[in-house]
Amino acid sequence: MAQAPPTAAPEDAPATPEDALAIVEGVPIDTRHWIDGTRVPSASASTFTDHSPMDMDMDMDGAPLARIARGGPGEARAAVVAARTAFPGWAATPPAERARLLHAVADGVDARAEDLAAVETADNGALLRSHRRGVMPRVAHNFRYFADRLLALGHEDFDTRGHTNHVSWDPAGPAVLITPWNAPLMLASWKVAPALAAGSTVVLKPAEWTPLTASLLADITHEAGLPPGVFNLVQGYGEEVGAPLAADPDVCRVSFTGSVPTARRVAGAAAAHLVPCSFELGGKSPLLVLADADLELAADLAVEQYDNAGQVCLAATRILVEEPVRDAFLDRFLDRVSKLTQGDPRDEATDIGPNIHPRHVERVDGFVRRAVEAGAKAVTGGGRNTALGGNYYLPTLLTDVAQDSEIVQEEVFGPVLTLQTFPGGDDDEAVRLANGTRFGLAATLVAGDRDRAARIGARLVAGTVWVNCFFVRDLSAPFGGSRDSGIGREGGDWSFDFYCDLKNTVTAPKGWTRHG
Known part of the structure; x- marks a missing residue:
């Protein structure tokens, strides 16, 4: 974390x-x-x-x-x-x-x-x-x-x-x-x-x-x-x-x-x-969306990664979408983000509250600023919610990011996601992107074909792999990470x-x- x-x-x-x-x-x-x-x-x-x-x-x-x-x-x-x-x-x-x-x-x-x-x-x-x-x-x-x-x-x-x-x-x-x-x-x-x-x-x-x-x-x-x-x-x-x-x-x-x-x-x-x-x-977990996935479910799971203002160690902050469904997924995702309410966490209507501390918010914002300077595009969010105060950061999605960039490789621990694509049918590239960081805490996979999901899931480096779900945690199951995740x-x-x-x-x- x-x-x-x-x-x-x-x-x-x-x-x-x-x-x-x-x-x-x-x-x-x-x-x-x-x-x-x-x-x-x-x-x-x-x-x-x-x-x-x-x-x-x-x-x-x-x-x-x-x-x-x-x-x-x-x-x-x-x-x-x-x-x-x-x-x-x-x-x-x-x-x-x-x-x-x-x-x-x-x-x-x-x-x-x-x-x-x-x-x-x-x-x-x-x-x-x-x-x-x-x-x-x-x-x-x-x-x-x-x-x-x-x-x-x-x-x-x-x-x-x-x-x-x-x-x-x-x-x-x-x-x-x-x-x-x-x-x-x-x-x-x-x-x-x-x-x-x-x-x-x-x-x-x-x-x-x-x-x-x-x-x-x-x-x-x-x-x-x-x-x-x-x-x-x-x-x-x-x-x-x-x-x-x-x-x-x-x-x-x-x-x-x-x-x-x-x-x-x-x-x-x-x-x-x-x-x-x-x-x-902590980690830098992927969320893979395959072309045959239920895109409504995929968008729901992706927006869920903003939970706790993005301050969740196992959040799937790297969204990896199979190219043929990229635009359809993104439309659904942005529609859901537009309906999120940011505000006082004591209010029942609030979906996203503040980040923990001004020093941490500055750290989160630094990641976003450097990513944009390097060529990333903020398709939503991209800065503080100044109407609410210093600790509130807008839910952000960055596209046009390189696999070896800081924003893809390092844990931000804020409401900041990235979107990358992989060619249709290219499981090897999907796995390469998913495993392409020093972390290995969790991975989320959204798919329609059970066999393909099993093949890809077996190759992911992660302590937990969720398929068509997220954060289902049973205390009888092992929890932890690989590589630098623990x-x-x-x-x-x-x-x-x-x-x-x-x-x-x-x-x-x-x-x-x-x-x-």
Whole structure:
């Protein structure tokens, strides 16, 4: 996931007693760290400011949502020590009890779904209706799924020359989970739930641009009855608190979702202690439209790539259309774009809200400006929606782009799509274009011929291929990417494989002495 890395802002300041509590959309939020079952201020007594993307202008002015405790090496170490101390007890907790507690966390999410939805929308600008109807129910589902999957976890014993092999999953130890800003609580729950289910303890470090629902999650885990130190939360900038977390010798797993450059730094820090890492790093996914496709469906799926203002790691931002249907597809696509409503994400009628931060909008706009200067044509959009404010970027489609151009090769992470074509019947060229980046997270294929779709789909480099659909995500399926899109898979038993140490116990059939 590409993003402009936040850095310390000039307005960071010493904490005051009032800084420990923020009221966002009527919801009280404690903005201190959560370490070893209690709220902890920063040892340096400093804070950083959290803004809403809805009211920030390009000068980064706007009313602050909250002042957040700013952690550093001291808070990182304290959280890891708490997780290490709590680990033996949590690992020894019977699976049924761990599952019960995870269901209690899910109950807490359900009970506070409206609060969580309102706060998340204020914090990251995604649609309130999506948070209410889809995201927060899915957060609760994530905890329930891994609770239930824990109780079903197992492998049949098997025989080797009369010896019995028994496979077991042993909890690995403290896990550091570093999560992004585009879907803060959802992506945190994809990591927190399986880690806790596996018997590992957790230190969560949320993105500094969107820390608020993670703090509410700390309250929910406490109310659900998780023992002190099992779930810990530290807040702050990546270089100040994320880096020491990844480098701590008592950490046993690191899971990170974010940008490729940051992943390289995390991997380097973890490598010193041979700590396994799981990375989900975004992509530059293709959407292939074949000549026999249902073009109404194809246009619907293409417009869906503007979801969350284009800030979706697996978005199919490169539209590849078979030449004979290029114009027919484009007419349908542009008609749908013209009907999109951009505005306040709290409004039920809004389809596209703001991007996350003025610095990120500038990054997105830079990609578009350079593409146009290089010869690309913006057939829709192409700049900021100045009528709404600095963080709103118009849904954009660029044509006349070269395969080796920056706009085709690099992740923009905004509402910007490109359109390319391939000759009719030329599957090799379609695959070449689709696979022609350093990423490999996902691919979407719209086709009428099942056999042709299967042949092309089998050749695509992607962790997930959707055929005539998009973003159908079952937690039992593996999720992750190839190439620069990441390392490892999340979901189902793959999550337990990461947060556990797998053990095979081989027992001989002879040599037993009966006692008593």
